[in-house]
Amino acid sequence: MTHLRGNASCFCVACNSSSAPSRRQFLCTTATSAVAASVMAGTIAGTARAQQVAAGRAILIKGGCVLTLDRAVGDFERADVLVERGKISAVAPNIDAPDAEVIDAAHMIVMPGLVDTHRHMWQGILRNVLPDGSLDDYIALVQKTFGARYTPDDVYAGDYFSALGAIDSGVTCILDWSHIHNTPEHTDAAVKALNDSGVRAVFGYGNAQTADGRWWEAEGAKYPGDIARLRKQYFSSDDQLATLYLAAPSGSPEQILPTFKAARDVGARITIHVGVGERGRVGLLEKLNAEGALKSDTTYIHCCTLNDTEWKLIRDTGGTVSIASYVETLMGHGNPPIQKAIDIGVRPSLSVDVETSVPNDFFAQMRTVFSLQKKEVWARRLAGDKNPPKFLTVREVLEFATVEGARANGLERKAGTLTPGKEADIILLRTDRLNVMPMNNAVGAVVTSMGPQNVDTVLIAGKVMKRNGQLVGVDFARLDRLAGEARDRLYANAGVKNTRI
Numbered sequence: 021m022t023h024l025r026g027n028a029s030c031f032c033v034a035c036n037s038s039s040a041p042s043r044r045q046f047l048c049t050t051a052t053s054a055v056a057a058s059v060m061a062g063t064i065a066g067t068a069r070a071q072q073v074a075a076g077r078a079i080l081i082k083g084g085c086v087l088t089l090d091r092a093v094g095d096f097e098r099a100d101v102l103v104e105r106g107k108i109s110a111v112a113p114n115i116d117a118p119d120a121e122v123i124d125a126a127h128m129i130v131m132p133g134l135v136d137t138h139r140h141m142w143q144g145i146l147r148n149v150l151p152d153g154s155l156d157d158y159i160a161l162v163q164k165t166f167g168a169r170y171t172p173d174d175v176y177a178g179d180y181f182s183a184l185g186a187i188d189s190g191v192t193c194i195l196d197w198s199h200i201h202n203t204p205e206h207t208d209a210a211v212k213a214l215n216d217s218g219v220r221a222v223f224g225y226g227n228a229q230t231a232d233g234r235w236w237e238a239e240g241a242k243y244p245g246d247i248a249r250l251r252k253q254y255f256s257s258d259d260q261l262a263t264l265y266l267a268a269p270s271g272s273p274e275q276i277l278p279t280f281k282a283a284r285d286v287g288a289r290i291t292i293h294v295g296v297g298e299r300g301r302v303g304l305l306e307k308l309n310a311e312g313a314l315k316s317d318t319t320y321i322h323c324c325t326l327n328d329t330e331w332k333l334i335r336d337t338g339g340t341v342s343i344a345s346y347v348e349t350l351m352g353h354g355n356p357p358i359q360k361a362i363d364i365g366v367r368p369s370l371s372v373d374v375e376t377s378v379p380n381d382f383f384a385q386m387r388t389v390f391s392l393q394k395k396e397v398w399a400r401r402l403a404g405d406k407n408p409p410k411f412l413t414v415r416e417v418l419e420f421a422t423v424e425g426a427r428a429n430g431l432e433r434k435a436g437t438l439t440p441g442k443e444a445d446i447i448l449l450r451t452d453r454l455n456v457m458p459m460n461n462a463v464g465a466v467v468t469s470m471g472p473q474n475v476d477t478v479l480i481a482g483k484v485m486k487r488n489g490q491l492v493g494v495d496f497a498r499l500d501r502l503a504g505e506a507r508d509r510l511y512a513n514a515g516v517k518n519t520r521i
């Protein structure tokens with residue numbers, strides 16, 4: 021296990037011998053520390069301790085309603101999924117695997133884990149801090165006030181809580197759009213938190229935060245050049261749980277182009293916010309295209325106020341799109357371009373963006389795009405449009421949240437569907453709960469009625485992360501105490517009074 025800066029910002033049990041509880045003692049992901057956490061837990065409500073599956077043993081998920089989301093494999097009213105060496109080896113009714121650990125999936129929907137393509141995870145300790153704010157309010161408070169004062173420990177806590185929250189709610193793969201790299205120590209802390217959480221993380225390495233927003237003048241920051249170190253130190257293989265992106269800044273082509281080059285020099289894909297509010301109406305993608313900078317390795321986020329030429333450039337260069345419809349509606353980015361993307365021939369992925377204002381509930385993201393697209397079509401019909409677009413279906417929305425997410429995160433060969441040969445990122449959703457029972461339509465239940473409370477079991481790369489509705493090896497009482505400590509430290513450093521109301 022690698023520890024940070026001589027243990028200075030390591031939270032794990034192994035780094036702490038004091039009997040007094042401290043925020044440095046709650047994190048446990050190695051086998052040894054997981055056992056320690058389990059021993060300390062004790063007080064988890066309900067005492068329904070999550071069940072561990074022995075490492076290396078095959079897992080048979082038995083008798084569930086299986087939505088593979090792979091159109092060639094199809095769906096099954098009742099089938100089994102066999103997981104061997106972290107990968108899906110078979111999906112079929114009545115698989116015989118006598119040596120496998122069995123997970124009973126009766127009264128469950130078995131499907132691929134949800135995939136988020138854009139979340140600023142360092143803000144995981146600032147949840148709900150700005151429920152009524154606009155995008156300008158967000159930049160002033162979250163980025164310039166809090167972000168400029170973040171310590172590496174704060175980054176670690178934010179990323180870690182955000183990652184655990186994602187896993188708990190059924191998100192198995194998430195792109196951390198990480199623009200908090202005030203120093204390389206901040207970067208190390210973010211990467212460590214993602215690795216420690218066990219989520220399939222796509223680390224989007226981004227700029228620093230400063231009090232005046234001039235990130236390029238941040239003292240101590242090494243963006244974007246430090247990506248070469250990251251590639252070597254943390255992301256030397258594609259055959260690992262965490263992979264590397266570059267998160268390109270908002271700004272002029274002169275600011276953006278060197279970051280694209282830094283990414284491509286180390287073979288990292290790129291993610292960038294574009295088409296955001298009035299400032300997104302500057303034809304940025306046309307300018308970048310004139311420099312030959314638009315390629316299929318890039319995900320474009322929001323895209324609310326792009327012009328038609330820019331949309332065609334995304335499509336024609338093979339780019340991918342991430343729509344964060346809830347926040348776009350809430351904070352003034354512009355109309356979520358769901359129909360626009362469909363019209364142009366781009367299938368979007370979905371994202372939460374900021375937990376400062378948005379729930380981490382990915383089911384809410386699905387419902388938001390579903391209802392907004394229908395609203396737009398109904399409005400056109402009512403206005404007399406004789407050739408309105410087709411309504412989105414729940415299956416298409418579920419594909420946005422899985423298949424298209426994996427594609428935008430550069431992981432379509434590994435995740436997004438329950439296809440034999442892919443890695444076993446699998447969620448089991450309970451259908452015997454009062455919000456969905458009796459089940460009549462599995463895809464409809466997931467998209468229109470379910471929520472994180474239905475997430476019973478989560479596997480990532482074949483490892484059981486959640487079982488029987490409980491995260492495995494996590495001490496909630498301790499997490500709660502340590503989240504509060506991280507928050508209070510941050511508020512004090514930033515000089516912000518926290519009334520809690």
Ligand SMILES: [Zn+2]
Nearest residue numbers: 138197293373
């Ligand atoms: Zn964002």
